[in-house]
Amino acid sequence: ERGESKRIKRKVKVVELPVGATEDRVVGTLDLEHALKKGEKRIEPGILAAAHRGILYVDEVNLLEDHVVDVLLDSAAMGVNTIEREGVSFSHPSRFTLVGTMNPEEGELRPQLLDRFGLCVIVEGIQETEERVKIMERRLAFEENPEGFCSRWKKASEELSQRIKNAMEILPQVEIDRSLLFEIANYCLEVGVDGHRADIIMLKTSKTLAAWDGRKKVELEDIVKAAELALPHRVRRRPLEEIKGDVGSLVKQEWLSWKAS
Template sequence: MTATLPAPAKTRRVVFPFTAIVGQEEMKLALILNVIDPKIGGVMIMGDRGTGKSTTIRALADLLPEIEVVAGDPFNSDPVDSDLMSEEVKQAIEQQLPIEIVKKKVQMVDLPLGATEDRVCGTIDIEKALAEGVKAFEPGLLAKANRGILYVDEVNLLDDHLVDVLLDSAAGGWNTVEREGISIRHPARFVMVGSGNPEEGELRPQLLDRFGMHAEIHTVKEPELRVQIVEQRAEFDGDPNAFCQKYFEEQEKLQSQIVRAQELLPQVTIDRDLQVKISEICSELDVDGLRGDIVTNRAAKALAAFEGRSEVTIEDIRRVIVLCLRHRLRKDPLENIDSGYKVEKSVARVFGLEVAE
């Protein structure tokens, strides 16, 4: 039925290697866990200007292994998983028509700040639909982002309605476009990554809560590390290919670790007593709804899988829970997001641990 073709020769611009990025461990961990389990619900990264947010996200997309897609399909349809394929591909498979499969790098789609809803969701050509009796659909950025990463820089400056549309698609895995009684639905399962500078304002608490994790990044203060980062950047800009070659083995090792984690994830278990303690912490912190409980469970499992273990430990929970809960404590839009101290204090009390300084 199918033929797998080799990936096209590398004509893309060279991207700074993920394993070469110094510091920002919190952001890197949150991104890796979301790639292992996209159902965590994405990451909101807030931090100072010039701290490598965009560089890190592009580096992660470049690190990920190639995926099999149906050739010529605008939705990057999976040739096997029906939840990740378009209606046209489903029909072709049901009718046992031949489909061509190619390997492709995981897409990272940048959402421009001035994008309209039509550009994001896609449009239906009503005239063509009425004249020719076909559903004339022009795919948008959500179609392109299916099975990839959608990156929204300065997400806090986007229109709230558009942020809502993006988060709805990310949570449900589908995008629906309706116009004049015509409805088109296509898969849109992607890792949503938003970034912004707190000086330019925060997202409303209701929208912030929809992001699975919230990472805070700060400008590196240590002079030695700053010099190392500057030297690395100069070396990369001078000869990108030679610089990337130095990190080739580390990149391959991390890529394999992520793939193994994705395969191991369904077997990872979490003890019921630990689940009760997670919910006790969420309750004590007065976290609205159950998203905090669900995301913390998912993130802890993804971390265990990443480290090659099939059972979640207290340490796994401790390492992810601040990322999963800190942005859910803010009730007033004028409040600042908790640095994590309140969450760590509650974790220490519930698990009988010392609060990390």
């Protein structure tokens, strides 16, 4: 008889990588204290081990030291982190979702790391008076009564969580016509991105957007949205804001043309 292994569910971890983190803190190191006391070599896992199967968040990612960036690139590419200290080599799985924030005015990202980010969102300040007032009111409401505030928004949070779960269940069933694959390739060629990672990211993103809307078939509208998220940061010749405008104009023209046909 064949047995069945039990599935254990756990919350997705969010691990923060500080800008000033050393390579030993990120990769892991040899536990010298244990070695001196016990005469045994033992590895002390780092941030990459803690982030396995979770989210690795980096604030001011453009300010990371080059050697730390190299470590992230290696782990992101291989899905494995290797610790080598004092003649001891140890490897462990290190698959994580990398999330970073940055201010472009404080410096650019290395192209190799920039391309590792699947999607890019440009956050702009709120310019509408009413929306700014809402932000102040909700912040005050949370500070005065955190439990009451969370209770007030609990239902909306649960609905959002359920929608995510539904999308995850639908995603494996989502299909895309071959004609839309040509649309993806055309977008990537039009803006002049390098390599093929952008094409693949757009494909996966468009399928995810369809699943998010509860559909099992990708539409051109999904390709349009995916292009605005996946392409701007991959064109390195101009600032992100300018590129985003160009991509937006391109996909808008394609969208209007498709709606008219």
